[in-house]
Amino acid sequence: MATGTTIGSVQPVIVGPTGIEPVTDPKIVNAVVGILETQMALNGRNKTVTIGNQTMTLAQWFVVENLNLNAADAQRYGASNFTADSIEDFLTQADGTTTIYKGIQMHVAGAEIVPFSASARVRLLELLSDPLVASLLLILGIYLVIFGVTTPGHGAEIAGVIILLLALIGLGFSVDPIALLLFLVGVALIIIEVKTPGHGAFGIGGIIAIILAAAFLAPLRPPRFVVSPDYQIFFLAALLTPTGFFGGFLLFAVYKVQQIRRQKPRVGEMIGEGATVVDGLRAGERGYVRTRGELWQALSDQDQPADAKVYIHEIEGITLHVSASPPPPPAPPPLRQRFALLLRRKPA
Numbered sequence: 001m002a003t004g005t006t007i008g009s010v011q012p013v014i015v016g017p018t019g020i021e022p023v024t025d026p027k028i029v030n031a032v033v034g035i036l037e038t039q040m041a042l043n044g045r046n047k048t049v050t051i052g053n054q055t056m057t058l059a060q061w062f063v064v065e066n067l068n069l070n071a072a073d074a075q076r077y078g079a080s081n082f083t084a085d086s087i088e089d090f091l092t093q094a095d096g097t098t099t100i101y102k103g104i105q106m107h108v109a110g111a112e113i114v115p116f117s118a119s120a121r122v123r124l125l126e127l128l129s130d131p132l133v134a135s136l137l138l139i140l141g142i143y144l145v146i147f148g149v150t151t152p153g154h155g156a157e158i159a160g161v162i163i164l165l166l167a168l169i170g171l172g173f174s175v176d177p178i179a180l181l182l183f184l185v186g187v188a189l190i191i192i193e194v195k196t197p198g199h200g201a202f203g204i205g206g207i208i209a210i211i212l213a214a215a216f217l218a219p220l221r222p223p224r225f226v227v228s229p230d231y232q233i234f235f236l237a238a239l240l241t242p243t244g245f246f247g248g249f250l251l252f253a254v255y256k257v258q259q260i261r262r263q264k265p266r267v268g269e270m271i272g273e274g275a276t277v278v279d280g281l282r283a284g285e286r287g288y289v290r291t292r293g294e295l296w297q298a299l300s301d302q303d304q305p306a307d308a309k310v311y312i313h314e315i316e317g318i319t320l321h322v323s324a325s326p327p328p329p330p331a332p333p334p335l336r337q338r339f340a341l342l343l344r345r346k347p348a
Helices: 026-042 058-063 071-076 087-094 120-128 131-150 156-170 175-195 201-217 229-262 335-344
Strands: 006-008 013-016 019-022 048-051 054-057 068-070 274-277 287-291 294-300 309-316 319-323
Touching: 006 058, 006 071, 026 058, 048 058, 054 058, 068 071, 120 131, 120 156, 131 156, 156 175, 156 201, 175 201, 274 294, 287 319
Parallel strands: 294 319
Antiparallel strands: 006 068, 013 019, 048 054, 274 287, 274 309, 287 294, 309 319
16 A cells, blocks of 8 residues: 555445435345455455454454554555555565465566556546536537527537437446447438538538547457457457548548639639630531630631630630630720729728
């Protein structure tokens, strides 16, 4: 034990409507005492201790009387072997001792110390299990679903469904069915995005749902059957790698679509630009010209041979009116208009 710590007080309790209440039923208390005595006997700690005028085993003291021992008393009564101020101090004291249960002699002085911390999955479950967080997620999810149903098109209903499922996990529902439902929701959202492409809200929501499902479904806890750690990592990688690639492609596609949508129409700017006749044009008949790397229908007032250079004079729908000579430059604005423009200019 470490200096300043205590051990004891293992009477079973029950959490009820009025709070935490101790269990005094002899059937339950005796069962807990028996289990604790068996475990302590395996390590040579089931000693009989006399405190005051009363003599009981350590297990009975801990369960029935709720005895608490500090580090020094625990070592004196045989509840612990060492009192150490650090991990290095503990390893030094434990070096050369032999375990009672299996008879293994330990050589741990100067051994490498590998710190252990909870995985991201465990930390996420710990966060979701906070009653305040779970209740806030539940309320937020309900309002997002209502908002998404009443005003569709913003993706609020998608976020609401995912948040509601996370809230259910935090409220104590079984993780695996919720994770499976998250996976199915993610697949459905991605299919909807592929069939009806839009702003990418369905696709992004589907990717988030699948990643969360993978984090909850991956067998990163002690399994019921023997599963090697290598297989667990392979399972997680096999689930997340395709999702990551598809997600990256989808985000890139959404970015390109939004980039194109933000561009201003440039049809009116084509007047006066040059174009190349593809297969020849007859006067008054439709043909094709190439401009800006695109094929356009075109009409010409004169016959034009193939590969001839023409100029765009007018745009009518998807048809260009072209001619061999460039259009005249636009007339300058009248004097009154130019004077008004000068007055509207702000000084630098």
